Amino acid sequence: xxxxxxxxxxxxxxxxxxxxxxxxxxxxxxxxxxxxxxxxxxxxxxxxxxxxxxxxxxxxxxxxxxxxxxxxxxxxxxxxxxxxxxxxxxxxxxxxxxxxxxxxxxxx
Amino acid sequence: xxxxxxxxxxxxxxxxxxxxxxxxxxxxxxxxxxxxxxxxxxxxxxxxxxxxxxxxxxxxxxxxxxxxxxxxxxxxxxxxxxxxxxxxxxxxxxxxxxxxxxxxxxxxxxxxxxxxxxxx
Numbered sequence: 001x002x003x004x005x006x007x008x009x010x011x012x013x014x015x016x017x018x019x020x021x022x023x024x025x026x027x028x029x030x031x032x033x034x035x036x037x038x039x040x041x042x043x044x045x046x047x048x049x050x051x052x053x054x055x056x057x058x059x060x061x062x063x064x065x066x067x068x069x070x071x072x073x074x075x076x077x078x079x080x081x082x083x084x085x086x087x088x089x090x091x092x093x094x095x096x097x098x099x100x101x102x103x104x105x106x107x108x
Numbered sequence: 109x110x111x112x113x114x115x116x117x118x119x120x121x122x123x124x125x126x127x128x129x130x131x132x133x134x135x136x137x138x139x140x141x142x143x144x145x146x147x148x149x150x151x152x153x154x155x156x157x158x159x160x161x162x163x164x165x166x167x168x169x170x171x172x173x174x175x176x177x178x179x180x181x182x183x184x185x186x187x188x189x190x191x192x193x194x195x196x197x198x199x200x201x202x203x204x205x206x207x208x209x210x211x212x213x214x215x216x217x218x219x220x221x222x223x224x225x226x227x228x
Contacts, residue, residue, distance in 0.1 A: 032213070034215075044145075044153060046216050049214045085152075089215075093210075097215075
């Protein structure tokens with residue numbers, strides 16, 4: 001079975017900082033990866049799909065890259081409203097829908 | 109606008125059953141797959157089940173296979189999750205969500221969630 005890991009598990013950064021989260025798959029998953037944001041007490045929100053495509057309406061400071069086993073999620077300039085937990089999600093045609101363990105982002 | 113409203117959560121004893129509902133509006137229900145995703149208190153997201161747009165295929169997480177059943181009623185634009193033989197580890201907020209794209213994996217709209225607590 002494919003395993004998904006995320007690092008770091010949590011981070012604290014200042015407003016305006018560039019934030020990077022990595023998601024690693026235990027085997028090649030092509031570009032079959034999405035990223036979600038979940039603010040405290042709220043439902044998740046789709047930000048990035050197919051590893052690098054920005055969902056409609058999502059601010060351009062959010063971005064994604066990678067393929068195969070290593071993926072990166074970036075916030076180019078952290079804003080106070082970006083306090084949330086971010087999850088990667090692998091999918092395939094079995095179908096599999098597998099979420100990573102999440103990365104909690106705080107603002108210093 | 110797309111709205112998904114879950115209901116049916118509550119406190120239930122281990123071994124008993126519960127049925128969750130999700131009322132969908134603001135989109136053509138019959139053209140989207142629908143998911144249930146859960147989140148145990150203080151934990152991450154766990155996918156539970158998906159039903160294809162036409163109800164032709166249903167898939168489950170191993171943790172609920174044989175105990176949970178996903179279904180949809182297109183006449184009522186409603187998604188269901190029948191949960192039997194409930195266990196303490198099923199305690200979670202259950203989200204109803206819409207899926208699109210390849211294997212309907214892009215989960216683009218979510219409900220607010222309904223809390224299920226399994227406890228004696």
